């Protein structure tokens with residue numbers, strides 16, 4: 212009995228961590244599908260979002276919900292401007308230019324955050340900090356549960372947005388066939404900037420959800436490496452795939468930490484990725500028809 | 505000819521250093537079908553892209569209802585009433601047929617008008633109604649062409665730009681689609697600028713025709729007159745079964761950026 216509870220505990224913790232990986236992966240995928248750019252600064256945008264939330268909630272004393280919402284809006288606006296001012300200029304340039312640019316932006320964001328907020332870890336109080344929920348005998352940390360529930364809610368919202376709203380469908384359209392979207396009079400550039408805004412907002416939400424579990428610091432964005440694995444496992448192009456890939460990585464990582472000697476936990480994401488590339492290189496959820504260009 | 509709906513006035517268009525259009529002028533009157541014939545690479549697609557604003561001409565004017573629309577972005581051109589059915593259909597493969605059609609009406613806000621135009625499209629192409637919830641990428645070539653035409657109709661055009669609608673379709677399907685193009689023209693009073701390599705069907709469908717060769721207009725006349733000309737018969741009607749068609753496709757989607 213003890214063992215079953217322990218295993219469930221690991222699954223919940225792993226799924227929670229995996230949701231964070233998945234949310235960052237989702238940002239990778241949204242931007243990649245639209246613009247064929249891989250944004251290596253995605254994790255650092257999460258870090259910035261976390262610090263903004265910290266400032267609003269811990270420094271300015273805002274209510275958690277108001278501060279969180281405002282932080283998401285601010286980070287999304289930042290993502291919009293990032294595309295409109297910087298990244299739009301490199302569309303059509305060779306891939307490595309884009310890679311170098313987003314890597315460089317990541318460095319700048321970390322330096323900027325260090326100067327603004329310092330290099331110490333910080334945190335803020337959330338309604339989920341140090342609380343537990345008793346789910347039919349299983350004691351689960353409210354912090355981990357809030358991550359899972361928050362991610363699921365966000366997925367529902369995004370699903371409705373992308374499939375049921377005019378703007379959401381237009382985002383899909385512009386991602387699938389940019390030229391045709393121009394012909395339809397869809398404002399493609401603005402739509403791509405909005406996709407950056409959504410990705411940044413989702414990253415900020417990931418940072419906020421993560422904050423009761425782990426502190427906010429300048430280097431927290433490095434977990435994006437695992438998100439990258441999650442996105443590839445999910446098929447790099449599939450939104451549900453990136454989340455499921457994230458959760459898979461998170462759970463496997465927890466079990467590796469429990470069963471295997473120290474050190475293994477850190478490499479499991481890459482081991483899962485390697486296995487995936489060998490067994491099913493197109494990822495779990497590769498779309499059947501190739502992208503038409 | 506002051507009653508032109510569209511007047512293209514000596515445009516020159518480049519792809520980087522390559523000049524694709526070397527001074528072309530043409531007119532489309534309201535309600536007219538005008539065709540532009542030309543071999544592969546003559547510059548037909550480039551003319552249409554210049555009109556719809558995806559490419560900007562280096563020189564020259566594009567007048568639509570008396571207004572210069574050259575150098576206007578495509579979404580504004582489209583809102584003025586010019587809708588483009590691109591070469592190779594260019595549907596949104598992962599969206600359903602219905603969603604594709606709704607994207608054609610993206611710039612419109614009149615939901616009643618949009619609903620009635622959707623009915624109209626389904627009327628012209630009942631196949632699309634049957635398949636409205638399927639992904640566009642799963643349609644056959646002919647159905648995708650029907651979808652591309654309907655998607656443009658959803659923009660409520662006064663001028664429809666059609667880029668090689670016969671490309672890759674069976675002769676029977678070509679006949680069907682062109683007869684519907686004619687119906688759309690007369691019933692909806694939409695003027696059509698039709699670009700084709702299939703001169704036989706284009707000359708039978710259109711009222712007036714231009715012949716394009718490497719970026720220049722080399723002939724312009726009523727379609728009946730053109731059809732009777734010896735050189736046209738030899739070069740455009742004689743070899744209409746040329747196997748080259750459909751080989752070259754629009755590849756690099758951002759090159760015009």
Ligand SMILES: Nc1ncnc2c1ncn2[C@@H]1O[C@H](COP(=O)(O)OP(=O)(O)O)[C@@H](O)[C@H]1O
Nearest residue numbers: 519524542543544545546547548549550759760
């Ligand atoms: N994206 C492009 N980049 C560079 N050159 C192009 C591009 N598209 C077409 N061209 C060139 O412009 C000329 C006209 O092409 P196009 O308008 O597509 O001809 P058509 O539609 O009559 O087959 C051709 O010589 C073609 O090679």
Ligand SMILES: [Mg+2]
Nearest residue numbers: 548549550591
């Ligand atoms: Mg062409």
